[in-house]
Amino acid sequence: DQQVKQNSPSLSVQEGRISILNCDYTNSMFDYFLWYKKYPAEGPTFLISISSIKDKNEDGRFTVFLNKSAKHLSLHIVPSQPGDSAVYFCAAFPWGGSEKLVFGKGTKLTVNP
Amino acid sequence: DVKVTQSSRYLVKRTGEKVFLECVQDMDHENMFWYRQDPGLGLRLIYFSYDVKMKEKGDIPEGYSVSREKKERFSLILESASTNQTSMYLCASSLSRVGTGGTGELFFGEGSRLTVL
Numbered sequence: 001d002q003q004v005k006q007n008s009p010s011l012s013v014q015e016g017r018i019s020i021l022n023c024d025y026t027n028s029m030f031d032y033f034l035w036y037k038k039y040p041a042e043g044p045t046f047l048i049s050i051s052s053i054k055d056k057n058e059d060g061r062f063t064v065f066l067n068k069s070a071k072h073l074s075l076h077i078v079p080s081q082p083g084d085s086a087v088y089f090c091a092a093f094p095w096g097g098s099e100k101l102v103f104g105k106g107t108k109l110t111v112n113p
Numbered sequence: 114d115v116k117v118t119q120s121s122r123y124l125v126k127r128t129g130e131k132v133f134l135e136c137v138q139d140m141d142h143e144n145m146f147w148y149r150q151d152p153g154l155g156l157r158l159i160y161f162s163y164d165v166k167m168k169e170k171g172d173i174p175e176g177y178s179v180s181r182e183k184k185e186r187f188s189l190i191l192e193s194a195s196t197n198q199t200s201m202y203l204c205a206s207s208l209s210r211v212g213t214g215g216t217g218e219l220f221f222g223e224g225s226r227l228t229v230l
Contacts, residue, residue, distance in 0.1 A: 043117070044203070044219075049216060097210050098210075099210060100171070103156040103157075104155060
C-alpha cells in the first residue's frame with residue numbers, strides 16, 4: 001500500500017507561469033516532508049522541506065504548503081523556467097526518528113518556452 | 114559539499130554474472146542506502162545501513178546483498194544478475210536524525226545504469 005502518492009505522472013506548464021505539484025499521504029505518522037528534483041541520468045537532489053509543525057516553507061521560487069487535515073502537500077514553483085523540467089519526488093519521514101524516507105512515484109514536470 | 118560517488122555510471126553485464134556496485138561518501142554520514150529507480154515505480158529501497166557492518170532490508174531486497182565494512186563505503190552485490198535487475202541504481206547517505214538535530218536529508222550519488230543482457 002503506497003503511503004505517499006503523487007497522482008499526476010506528468011505536468012506541462014508554460015514558462016513564466018506557476019507550476020503546482022501535488023502529493024497526498026495516507027499515514028498521519030509522518031513528521032517531515034521533502035521534495036527532490038531529478039534530471040535524467042543524474043541522482044535526485046534535495047529541493048525543499050517542511051516540518052509537520054509548519055504549514056508553509058519558502059525558498060526563492062519554491063514554496064511548499066502542508067495541509068495536515070487533508071494529508072496533502074504541494075510544491076509551487078513561481079515563475080517556472082525551462083530548467084525546472086525534471087521529475088519531482090515527494091518524500092516523507094515516519095515519526096519516531098525513522099531514517100528511511102518514503103518516496104512517491106514522482107511527477108514529470110515539463111516547462112515549455 | 115557532500116559528495117556521494119558511485120563507481121560506475123554505466124555497466125552492461127550478462128545474465129548470471131556477479132555484479133558489484135560501489136558507493137563512497139565523504140561526509141562521515143552514519144546512514145547509507147541503495148535504491149533502484151524504474152519508470153512509473155519511483156524510488157524503491159533495496160537495503161539500508163545505519164552503521165558499519167549493520168544492514169537492514171528495504172522494500173525489495175530479493176536478489177541483492179550489501180556490504181559495509183567501512184563507514185564511508187557501501188556496496189551493493191547482485192549475486193547472479195537477471196534481466197529484471199536492469200535499472201538505475203542510486204546510492205545515498207544521510208546524517209542520523211536521532212541525536213543530531215539533523216533533518217535526515219538524503220544525499221544521492223549520480224546513479225549507476227545497469228543493463229543485464
